[in-house]
Amino acid sequence: MTDETVETTPGRLGALKGLLNNSLISRLLREGMNEQGWLYAIAILAMLVVALTSAATAWVMQRIIDALGHPENHAGVAMVSITVMVIFTVKGIANYTQVVFMSRAGNRIVARQQIRLYQKLMRQGVGFFNINESSDLLMRVTQSAQAARSLIEVVVTSMVRDLLTLFGLICVMVYQQPLLSSVMLIIGPLTMIGLRYILRHVRVIMEKEMASLSEIIKVIQETSGGIQIIKIFSLEKRMNRRMEGAVKQVETRSNAVARLEAITSPLMETLSGFAIAGVVYLSAFGAFGSEATTPGQLMSFVTALLMAYEPAKRLSRMRVTIESKMVGVRIMFELLDQPETISEAENATTLPPGPGKMEMRNLGFAYAKDKRVLRDVNLTFEPGKTTALVGPSGAGKSTVLNLAMRLYDPTEGNVLIDGQDIRDVTFDSLRARMSFVGQGTFLFSTSVMENIRVSRPDATDEEVYEAARAAHAHEFIAKLDEGYETQVGENGTFLSGGQRQRLSIARAFLRRAEILLLDEATSALDADSEALIKDALREVTKDVTTIVIAHRLSTVLEADRIYVMEDGRVVEFGTARELLDHGGVFKRLFDQQFGGSGGMQGVQ
Numbered sequence: 001m002t003d004e005t006v007e008t009t010p011g012r013l014g015a016l017k018g019l020l021n022n023s024l025i026s027r028l029l030r031e032g033m034n035e036q037g038w039l040y041a042i043a044i045l046a047m048l049v050v051a052l053t054s055a056a057t058a059w060v061m062q063r064i065i066d067a068l069g070h071p072e073n074h075a076g077v078a079m080v081s082i083t084v085m086v087i088f089t090v091k092g093i094a095n096y097t098q099v100v101f102m103s104r105a106g107n108r109i110v111a112r113q114q115i116r117l118y119q120k121l122m123r124q125g126v127g128f129f130n131i132n133e134s135s136d137l138l139m140r141v142t143q144s145a146q147a148a149r150s151l152i153e154v155v156v157t158s159m160v161r162d163l164l165t166l167f168g169l170i171c172v173m174v175y176q177q178p179l180l181s182s183v184m185l186i187i188g189p190l191t192m193i194g195l196r197y198i199l200r201h202v203r204v205i206m207e208k209e210m211a212s213l214s215e216i217i218k219v220i221q222e223t224s225g226g227i228q229i230i231k232i233f234s235l236e237k238r239m240n241r242r243m244e245g246a247v248k249q250v251e252t253r254s255n256a257v258a259r260l261e262a263i264t265s266p267l268m269e270t271l272s273g274f275a276i277a278g279v280v281y282l283s284a285f286g287a288f289g290s291e292a293t294t295p296g297q298l299m300s301f302v303t304a305l306l307m308a309y310e311p312a313k314r315l316s317r318m319r320v321t322i323e324s325k326m327v328g329v330r331i332m333f334e335l336l337d338q339p340e341t342i343s344e345a346e347n348a349t350t351l352p353p354g355p356g357k358m359e360m361r362n363l364g365f366a367y368a369k370d371k372r373v374l375r376d377v378n379l380t381f382e383p384g385k386t387t388a389l390v391g392p393s394g395a396g397k398s399t400v401l402n403l404a405m406r407l408y409d410p411t412e413g414n415v416l417i418d419g420q421d422i423r424d425v426t427f428d429s430l431r432a433r434m435s436f437v438g439q440g441t442f443l444f445s446t447s448v449m450e451n452i453r454v455s456r457p458d459a460t461d462e463e464v465y466e467a468a469r470a471a472h473a474h475e476f477i478a479k480l481d482e483g484y485e486t487q488v489g490e491n492g493t494f495l496s497g498g499q500r501q502r503l504s505i506a507r508a509f510l511r512r513a514e515i516l517l518l519d520e521a522t523s524a525l526d527a528d529s530e531a532l533i534k535d536a537l538r539e540v541t542k543d544v545t546t547i548v549i550a551h552r553l554s555t556v557l558e559a560d561r562i563y564v565m566e567d568g569r570v571v572e573f574g575t576a577r578e579l580l581d582h583g584g585v586f587k588r589l590f591d592q593q594f595g596g597s598g599g600m601q602g603v604q
């Protein structure tokens with residue numbers, strides 16, 4: 001159930017949301033208990049002992065006071081002293097055990113949830129990352145697991161230790177002063193009324209605080225990624241203002257939550273103060289004299305009353321704390337429960353090695369509903385041949401590659417490799433057959449060597465050098481301070497655009513896959529480098545099914561077949577020669593680039 005579905009009936013909103021929350025809490029507890037059951041069992045046992053020893057502390061006050069009234073009874077005084085020592089020793093050990101085991105269980109929950117969240121992200125398709133901003137994901141993964149931990153801690157501690165302690169102390173109170181206790185039991189619950197007001201606000205404020213936190217992360221990310229543009233266009237002031245706005249919002253909201261949480265203290269304190277004052281007053285005037293009260297009993301009662309204050313306060317604030325943590329837990333489960341945008345078939349098989357023929361049959365595709373990007377596209381990529389996709393910007397060429405790699409599933413039609421629908425095979429076996437160089441050259445923040453080797457982790461150093469030579473990257477790598485061990489910086493900041501592209505090409509060469517996809521793979525290179533890499537490509541792609549996308553038509557003139565795309569459709573195909581003779585879209589694009597027949601040399 002989502003909040004939108006509930007929103008339609010405002011009257012029932014609160015109740016339904018409460019239900020949703022409760023089911024989330026029980027799910028969180030169930031999962032927590034299932035995974036860390038024994039850690040919690042020990043902690044809960046220790047809490048039980050804490051509760052018992054707390055009640056015993058109050059109870060023993062009677063013995064202390066009464067024993068002090070009879071100092072001549074040495075054995076009695078000694079017995080009371082030993083009892084006090086035992087109670088406090090056991091309480092100390094139980095407290096320690098409870099804290100240590102609760103923390104262990106909590107830390108493990110944070111660790112496991114963060115891993116679960118990350119694994120969930122890994123299973124998501126590319127489409128998921130298009131619609132979920134990275135700052136939001138960062139916030140969810142880092143904050144929400146902590147919230148889950150705190151929530152379990154609050155619920156378990158309050159429901160077990162505080163509730164039992166309170167119960168034990170009330171028993172002592174009733175035992176020692178039944179009449180006075182009944183007065184207290186009436187006043188106590190009155191404090192709960194004030195809390196209803198507070199609860200309503202906490203959740204709303206926390207939701208806004210999370211959104212502002214996400215905005216802070218986004219500003220920092222954009223600052224880091226776009227620092228050049230920020231400086232060149234003097235956007236510093238604007239970015240500062242954005243940051244100040246987001247930080248201010250978090251500050252204001254944190255203050256509001258703190259105010260609401262803090263209000264519970266004076267509420268409880270004032271009422272407790274009134275109650276204690278009342279007890280002292282009534283006792284002094286012997287209002288309860290008929291109960292034959294000894295000073296020890298009265299002292300024991302007052303001690304129990306004072307000790308009950310802390311657990312009662314925590315219990316009364318439990319809902320407020322739960323509400324504030326609930327927001328984090330909800331966004332965590334939302335992420336964990338999101339359907340995967342693309343997934344392997346249940347009985348997916350392994351795509352066996354083969355010649356690497358790829359066919360696309362009647363493909364239709366839309367990234368967003370009702371916005372068709374491909375229509376009835378039929379393409380055949382022959383094994384061992386080079387096929388080019390050309391056409392104006394936005395025609396859908398990169399989308400074809402996205403579907404070939406199964407980063408998305410087509411909305412109509414299918415993609416076949418060696419006759420097998422790629423939806424029926426495992427991701428690993430599909431992608432093992434492919435290699436890719438894209439428009440954006442992503443590099444990891446590690447060494448040059450590791451960046452090339454990601455495509456084939458078991459490659460030897462010699463194989464990496466060989467791939468780098470083929471991509472004409474070896475020369476510049478050798479000149480770097482630490483050669484192949486040079487760190488490239490975040491996304492290759494320390495390298496030029498052309499150098500980054502050469503590393504991407506080396507990475508693709510190293511993979512030695514049967515199908516090679518090149519999307520503007522040489523666009524960042526100068527004409528000389530491009531010519532060199534074209535030679536290397538000729539060598540590397542000899543027996544490889546190669547699909548090339550390039551705006552510079554000079555790159556594709558030698559292709560065995562060229563498909564021309566326009567507005568999501570294939571409008572022409574053939575060799576460069578055939579297409580030029582045909583005099584259609586390709587001829588128009590060719591003339592735009594080469595100005596008439598100026599570039600006809602090289603056309604097969």
Ligand SMILES: Nc1ncnc2c1ncn2[C@@H]1O[C@H](COP(=O)(O)OP(=O)(O)OP(=O)(O)O)[C@@H](O)[C@H]1O
Binds near residue numbers: 368373392397398400
């Ligand atoms: N991730 C995406 N989400 C939504 N729409 C997208 C996405 N990627 C591309 N599009 C849209 O799909 C259409 C085709 O884009 P595509 O990148 O396939 O074109 P292209 O022919 O490769 O263009 P270019 O030559 O400029 O790279 C465009 O209209 C584009 O706006």
